Amino acid sequence: MSDMETKQIKSAKDLRVYKKAYALDMEVFxxxxxxxxxxxxxxxxxxxxxxxxxxxxxxxSWAKRRYGAHFISKLTDADGENSETDTWLDFAxxxxxxxIEGHGRLTTECNVRKWVRCSVR
Numbered sequence: 001m002s003d004m005e006t007k008q009i010k011s012a013k014d015l016r017v018y019k020k021a022y023a024l025d026m027e028v029f030x031x032x033x034x035x036x037x038x039x040x041x042x043x044x045x046x047x048x049x050x051x052x053x054x055x056x057x058x059x060x061s062w063a064k065r066r067y068g069a070h071f072i073s074k075l076t077d078a079d080g081e082n083s084e085t086d087t088w089l090d091f092a093x094x095x096x097x098x099x100i101e102g103h104g105r106l107t108t109e110c111n112v113r114k115w116v117r118c119s120v121r
Contacts, residue, residue: 012062021058021082024109025051028085031106035097043095047088053081086110 012018028051032044061074086107093103 012059015058015062018055018058020109021051021054021078024085024106025055027106027109031098031102035092039097043088043091043097047085047092050081050084050088054078054085057081082110
């Protein structure tokens with residue numbers, strides 16, 4: 001058995017989906033620091049809020065995993081926030097704040113939905 005197979009998951013922070021979402025959030029944070037100041041209270045705040053919300057909803061779902069309906073509800077919320085982050089990345093690309101290549105890479109990373117949907121099944 002590999003280390004991955006025998007490692008006990010002790011918190012949501014140990015989940016691959018959480019690690020991916022957190023890494024994406026931190027990348028969004030650092031990239032958005034370079035955006036124009038007029039975007040501070042619109043695009044910048046919105047994308048930071050939605051990307052962080054993915055992580056917080058994943059942690060909430062983990063905390064409520066014993067309660068099936070609540071667990072599914074928080075995973076659904078995480079999926080929704082992930083979709084919102086993807087939308088804001090589209091705006092950032094179209095406003096020329098990120099390159100087409102950067103957008104492609106980030107939206108691929110933003111595919112937390114795939115991981116969340118696997119968790120629901």
